[in-house]
Amino acid sequence: MKKLIAVSLALALAACNGANDDVTEDAGTNEDMAEASDILEGDAPGFEAVAPGTYQVTRSGGEVDYIQIHPGMTFSRVDAEGNATGGSIFMKDGMTCFLVEGEEDEACFTDGPTQEDGSMETTSEAGDVSTVVPVDGNLDDYVGDSE
Known part of the structure; x- marks a missing residue:
């Protein structure tokens, strides 16, 4: 569940700010994805590129997480309980996926359109909807706010 939330956050953040760098190759292995960390690969990506920045993710149950997307297709996250995680981001089967460092299974999300704000x-693949909003500052600025 936490991994899915982390992926949702990263996915949502990535969709908030896109550039136009479409790549439609097979995703490959997780090692391949780490080596090609500057591009997203996959079928019909839900967004063009992950925009570095900090985001607030409000999960379907009302919990608020914060995620920071770093250059190089990596992320750091602090969940509503104050647990910190991080990992890599990639495209797979048209979804944005997050792989938490040290875990084998990724969490994948389908992104909706970016709104004017x-x-x-x-x-998520389980059908849970989260709202992702870009925020100012760095992840450290929000660590105490998530509890």
Whole structure:
């Protein structure tokens, strides 16, 4: 569940700010994805590129997480309980996927359109919808706010 939330956050954040760098190759292995960390690969990506920045993710149950997307297709996250995680981001089967460092299974999300205010909704494979909103500052600025 936490991994899915982390992926949703990263996915949602990535969809908030896109550039136009479409790549439609097979995703490959997780090692391949780490080596090609500057591009997203996959079928019909839900967004063009992950925009570095800090985002607030409000999960379907009302919990608020914060995620920071770093250059190089990596992320750091602090969940509503104050747990910190991080990992890599990649495209797979048209979804944005997050792989938490040290885990084998990724969490993948389908991104909705970016709204005028920069927010977007992202849907997990389990059907949970989260709202992602860009925020100012760095992840450290929000660590105490998530509890």
